[in-house]
Amino acid sequence: MAKVRPPKGIQEISADGEEPPPEFFVKDTILAGNLSSVPLIEIPVIDLNLLLFDPTSEAYKDEVNKLLSALSSWGVFQIIGHGMSSSYLDEIRNLSKSFFSLSTEEKQKYGRASDGFEGYGSDPIFVEGQVLDWCDRLFLLAYPEDQRNLKFWPQNPANFRDIFEEYCKKVIILTGTLLNIFARSQNLEEDTFSKEIGEKTLVQARFNLYPKCPKPDKILGVKAHADASIITTLLQDKEVEGLQVLKDGKWYGVPTLADALLINIGDQLEIMSNGIFKSPIHRVAANSERERKTLAVFYSPDYEKEIEPLEGLINSERPRMFRKVKNYPAISFKCFHNGQVAIDTVKISASQ
Numbered sequence: 001m002a003k004v005r006p007p008k009g010i011q012e013i014s015a016d017g018e019e020p021p022p023e024f025f026v027k028d029t030i031l032a033g034n035l036s037s038v039p040l041i042e043i044p045v046i047d048l049n050l051l052l053f054d055p056t057s058e059a060y061k062d063e064v065n066k067l068l069s070a071l072s073s074w075g076v077f078q079i080i081g082h083g084m085s086s087s088y089l090d091e092i093r094n095l096s097k098s099f100f101s102l103s104t105e106e107k108q109k110y111g112r113a114s115d116g117f118e119g120y121g122s123d124p125i126f127v128e129g130q131v132l133d134w135c136d137r138l139f140l141l142a143y144p145e146d147q148r149n150l151k152f153w154p155q156n157p158a159n160f161r162d163i164f165e166e167y168c169k170k171v172i173i174l175t176g177t178l179l180n181i182f183a184r185s186q187n188l189e190e191d192t193f194s195k196e197i198g199e200k201t202l203v204q205a206r207f208n209l210y211p212k213c214p215k216p217d218k219i220l221g222v223k224a225h226a227d228a229s230i231i232t233t234l235l236q237d238k239e240v241e242g243l244q245v246l247k248d249g250k251w252y253g254v255p256t257l258a259d260a261l262l263i264n265i266g267d268q269l270e271i272m273s274n275g276i277f278k279s280p281i282h283r284v285a286a287n288s289e290r291e292r293k294t295l296a297v298f299y300s301p302d303y304e305k306e307i308e309p310l311e312g313l314i315n316s317e318r319p320r321m322f323r324k325v326k327n328y329p330a331i332s333f334k335c336f337h338n339g340q341v342a343i344d345t346v347k348i349s350a351s352q
């Protein structure tokens with residue numbers, strides 16, 4: 001397995017105005033096409049406050065219908081009424097800004113190993129000929145707490161660790177609330193998803209920095225993929241768009257909404273929901289004019305936990321769609337590098 005790292009971080013390549021090296025150029029595959037501008041979609045904006053109302057109220061019913069339509073079509077939606085203030089979200093964005101503004105030497109103190117995911121660095125190379133993302137990132141495991149690798153957790157800015165930990169806790173609470181709402185929307189006991197996922201969950205975060213890219217028509221910020229998680233919570237850049245979602249073979253741009261959090265359904269929730277909720281294939285466009293920063297928090301079951309469609313969501317009209325899976329992120333990773341759509345490989349075919 002070739003493990004050659006690009007000579008520099010993308011931030012430096014971009015700042016030095018260098019021509020992007022050829023390994024960043026997207027090859028002509030089905031999932032690549034049409035890198036240039038795509039239509040913006042109006043993805044639903046869900047007010048969480050309305051979903052905590054009396055379920056018999058009209059306000060609740062309208063909002064839950066909006067949510068159900070988002071879950072079963074795009075698999076992404078923005079939430080407001082999540083309890084995190086505008087200034088708090090700015091504080092989180094500033095954390096990312098401060099970290100990526102450090103000198104290369106300082107950031108490299110938290111640099112990932114050449115064959116590892118965790119820590120600071122550019123797209124890890126695991127397969128020869130792999131197309132690289134135009135993106136630097138800081139990838140951290142936050143929970144389970146005893147699996148943290150604090151050597152990758154910045155101490156500069158000084159309050160990075162505390163603020164980041166607090167944000168992860170808030171996202172975990174928010175995820176729990178969403179899972180309850182999702183269960184209720186399917187007439188299930190509200191702790192059905194959480195119980196199945198179990199107490200031990202994996203929470204990982206990716207601070208993404210997409211530097212300006214001179215060839216946005218040929219290069220992607222992040223290649224097309226579906227998240228392996230249960231739920232991904234994305235704090236988008238306040239001003240710069242870039243996320244795109246694939247639907248019916250076409251790419252659509254996702255608008256940014258300053259105080260909202262973007263919720264992205266992951267493959268493991270599509271499996272648990274027996275295909276009712278969709279995990280979207282998405283990618284990030286590169287941008288020649290402006291830099292973009294985001295923070296994705298991935299909430300997943302423990303690697304050892306087996307995941308399968310919930311009994312309550314299997315019936316004669318909707319037979320079981322997926323087999324039982326364990327360590328789905330490993331399946332997802334392997335398929336990604338083989339050019340396969342991971343969730344298709346765990347589908348039960350009609351003939352089985």
Ligand SMILES: O=C(O)CCC(=O)C(=O)O
Pocket residue numbers: 206208222227234242243282283284294295296
């Ligand atoms: O930065 C974004 O807009 C999305 C990032 C993403 O899809 C990911 O980190 O899995």
Ligand SMILES: [Fe+2]
Pocket residue numbers: 225226227232282
């Ligand atoms: Fe993603």
